[in-house]
Amino acid sequence: MSKAGSGAAAGQPLLKIQDLHKRFGLLEVLQGVDLDVARGEKVSIIGPSGSGKTTLLRCINYLEKPSAGHIYIDGTLIGEKKVGDRYVHLTDRELARERQEIGFVFQRFNLFPHLTALGNVTVAPIRVLGLSREVAELRGREMLQKVGLGHKADEYPERLSGGQQQRVAIARVLAMQPKLMLFDEATSALDPELIGEVLRVMRQLADEGATMVIVTHEIQFAGDVSDRVIFMDQGRIVEQGPPRDVLGRPSEARTREFLKHIQDR
Amino acid sequence: MLDLPEIYTENIHRWLPELLYYSLTTLKIAFFSFLLAVVFGVLIALCRISHKRVIRTLAVCSIEVARGLPIVVVLYIVYFVPPQLFPGLDWSWFDDFTGAVLGLGIHGGAILAEVFRSGIEALHKGQREAALSLGMTPAKAMTHIILPQATRIVLPPVGNYAIGLLKDTSLCTLIGVNEIMNGAKSIAFSDYQPMAVFVLVAAIYFVMSYPLSLLVRAMERRMRVAH
Numbered sequence: 001m002s003k004a005g006s007g008a009a010a011g012q013p014l015l016k017i018q019d020l021h022k023r024f025g026l027l028e029v030l031q032g033v034d035l036d037v038a039r040g041e042k043v044s045i046i047g048p049s050g051s052g053k054t055t056l057l058r059c060i061n062y063l064e065k066p067s068a069g070h071i072y073i074d075g076t077l078i079g080e081k082k083v084g085d086r087y088v089h090l091t092d093r094e095l096a097r098e099r100q101e102i103g104f105v106f107q108r109f110n111l112f113p114h115l116t117a118l119g120n121v122t123v124a125p126i127r128v129l130g131l132s133r134e135v136a137e138l139r140g141r142e143m144l145q146k147v148g149l150g151h152k153a154d155e156y157p158e159r160l161s162g163g164q165q166q167r168v169a170i171a172r173v174l175a176m177q178p179k180l181m182l183f184d185e186a187t188s189a190l191d192p193e194l195i196g197e198v199l200r201v202m203r204q205l206a207d208e209g210a211t212m213v214i215v216t217h218e219i220q221f222a223g224d225v226s227d228r229v230i231f232m233d234q235g236r237i238v239e240q241g242p243p244r245d246v247l248g249r250p251s252e253a254r255t256r257e258f259l260k261h262i263q264d265r
Numbered sequence: 266m267l268d269l270p271e272i273y274t275e276n277i278h279r280w281l282p283e284l285l286y287y288s289l290t291t292l293k294i295a296f297f298s299f300l301l302a303v304v305f306g307v308l309i310a311l312c313r314i315s316h317k318r319v320i321r322t323l324a325v326c327s328i329e330v331a332r333g334l335p336i337v338v339v340l341y342i343v344y345f346v347p348p349q350l351f352p353g354l355d356w357s358w359f360d361d362f363t364g365a366v367l368g369l370g371i372h373g374g375a376i377l378a379e380v381f382r383s384g385i386e387a388l389h390k391g392q393r394e395a396a397l398s399l400g401m402t403p404a405k406a407m408t409h410i411i412l413p414q415a416t417r418i419v420l421p422p423v424g425n426y427a428i429g430l431l432k433d434t435s436l437c438t439l440i441g442v443n444e445i446m447n448g449a450k451s452i453a454f455s456d457y458q459p460m461a462v463f464v465l466v467a468a469i470y471f472v473m474s475y476p477l478s479l480l481v482r483a484m485e486r487r488m489r490v491a492h
Contacts, residue, residue: 061398063397063398064396078441092402092403092404096397096400096405097400099397099398099400100399100400102396102398104395104398106394106398108389108391110389110391110392110394111395112392112395112396112410112414113414114413114414114417123399123409123410124396124399124400124401127401127405127409128399128400128401128405129400165323169395172399173348173399174317176399176400185297202336212305
């Protein structure tokens, strides 16, 4: 059904999610999600709003604390550790260390407005990894170049278009050299004519072998770029598989309904 | 009957040096109590947004108490109460100047805490999330991402507070500090020239506070460029 584990790196998956639950008060947004993502795999998650896909993504780097279940990256528990046979939450410092490995691209970019594009890209390498300013700026310029914004290094975010801001946000994540990149509806806040430039950068990263989990409404992009598409609804994974199956001939009625609804839009 | 120009030409050579000397004390009180208020303000604001309920409650209480009291009452309590509470200690170092700085600083800390808190909370939560997702600890996110932005936001209200504080130093007269208002009072009544002296004092206050208000405006402008 899935290609997980069949990639170049055999053995354990890079990302492993076990029986993840998340409740907000009485509302159970995630109702037991299991998911393995292999190294280098690109997984797209689609589904109606409120299906829990963004929450799932936010749980992976512990921006949301799961109510139950466990997440592993490279075999390491995320957000908690095992003491005896009990699971204990990590300290702020330990959690921060784990998050360095997980890049997160937000729907609303969340660039730091008081820093230039280069400042945005270098602040974490300097403050978190402890790189010297020179090394960080070298790496930062390289990353900005990679997303096609080498010439905008000294601009502040408010002088950049939405598409450019999102590309800087991607460069900011790349500068931390994460093992895994999460994209939370990275193009949903963009004007239609700016979506293409961000998708191009994402496609380039995919081609270079990055491991990516992408929550998106861009069905066609999901189909083109992913090894696997996951359809979520009401806090559960309903269906998953190669894009041509899930998007082309879905086996679940709910998937067909969702895809039809999207196409009618 | 009241020939102000003549009064000034006759007396200004005596009044002005004395008033300028006292205004130095005014400036010193304002400066040191401002620094103290900023330090207290940041600390109380951070307590105010703490995840620990006890710390948060303590912060809220201190803010509400300080806001609910007239500055004069705070000054009286800070200056007169500690020596009475601990009569065994050596209080010789605790002069009216120290009491004034401490009193205004504590009161200002509570006022600024609310300003700082609103500045921090004005930032979208995405800023903090972005910092955390890049591997910053909450403390680093606060230092490198949140506070630099909050500073820009709170600059105008903090500047206005500073201007107000400069003028509020006149209340220190009441615990006996020899600042400009106290000096003016004694000159005015010993020379029987209240009008001339107080007009002069008003002018001196204005000369002190107007550059401050220009400075605040200039800083606002410069910060806005880099926003």
